[in-house]
Amino acid sequence: METEKRRIAVIYATAQGSTRDIAEFISDELIARGATVELADIDHAPDLSRFDAVVLGSAVHNMDLLPAATQYIRSHTDELLARDVWLFSVGVGPALRGRLGRRVARIVPKHIAATRDSIHPREYQAFAGHYERVGVSLPARILYRLLGGGRYGDLRDWTAIRVWTGDIGRGLRLPHPKSATVQP
Numbered sequence: 001m002e003t004e005k006r007r008i009a010v011i012y013a014t015a016q017g018s019t020r021d022i023a024e025f026i027s028d029e030l031i032a033r034g035a036t037v038e039l040a041d042i043d044h045a046p047d048l049s050r051f052d053a054v055v056l057g058s059a060v061h062n063m064d065l066l067p068a069a070t071q072y073i074r075s076h077t078d079e080l081l082a083r084d085v086w087l088f089s090v091g092v093g094p095a096l097r098g099r100l101g102r103r104v105a106r107i108v109p110k111h112i113a114a115t116r117d118s119i120h121p122r123e124y125q126a127f128a129g130h131y132e133r134v135g136v137s138l139p140a141r142i143l144y145r146l147l148g149g150g151r152y153g154d155l156r157d158w159t160a161i162r163v164w165t166g167d168i169g170r171g172l173r174l175p176h177p178k179s180a181t182v183q184p
């Protein structure tokens with residue numbers, strides 16, 4: 001039986017590009033599952049009335065989503081509440097290791113939690129992003145190491161992102177992909 005094509009908006013807020021790469025990957029995976037996907041930077045987000053579902057991602061700065069993402073969610077709360085939404089954030093938390101690091105990684109910063117709860121997403125997931133040592137202050141580097149960090153550079157876990165996208169596909173009853181998406 002032919003299932004109706006699902007229309008999904010994949011919208012991202014990025015400062016340095018790693019969230020965009022993740023959004024592109026998710027978008028390609030959903031297209032491979034037969035969905036009609038529109039990928040857009042949050043400043044050029046499409047009219048949501050054309051979509052059944054929204055995947056929304058933002059980089060994390062100062063323990064919050066980027067201001068553009070928070071503002072977008074505030075000004076589109078009703079439209080987002082009326083749709084299936086999957087929310088993700090991109091920061092360093094998921095890259096923390098050790099007992100303390102894993103505990104800290106499970107904590108959702110309170111501003112992110114409040115924004116997340118305002119739109120009742122089907123799922124919220126934090127992913128590790130790209131963290132360059134250059135430009136990070138010495139106190140921030142020490143704190144990062146104490147919390148179980150220490151690795152710098154591209155910390156993204158494409159397997160975790162693929163698994164989460166699979167959850168979206170199952171949630172929307174999309175068929176299995178015909179081909180595997182190549183990670184960036």
Ligand SMILES: Cc1cc2nc3c(=O)[nH]c(=O)nc-3n(C[C@H](O)[C@H](O)[C@H](O)COP(=O)(O)O)c2cc1C
Nearest residue numbers: 014015016017018019059061062063091092129130
């Ligand atoms: C100014 C600044 C503040 C940051 N603050 C946080 C933070 O509070 N928590 C966190 O987990 N990551 C933080 N990060 C790390 C970024 O979230 C990470 O580098 C992410 O990959 C950025 O995504 P983007 O490349 O899409 O901008 C910060 C990075 C910068 C540059």
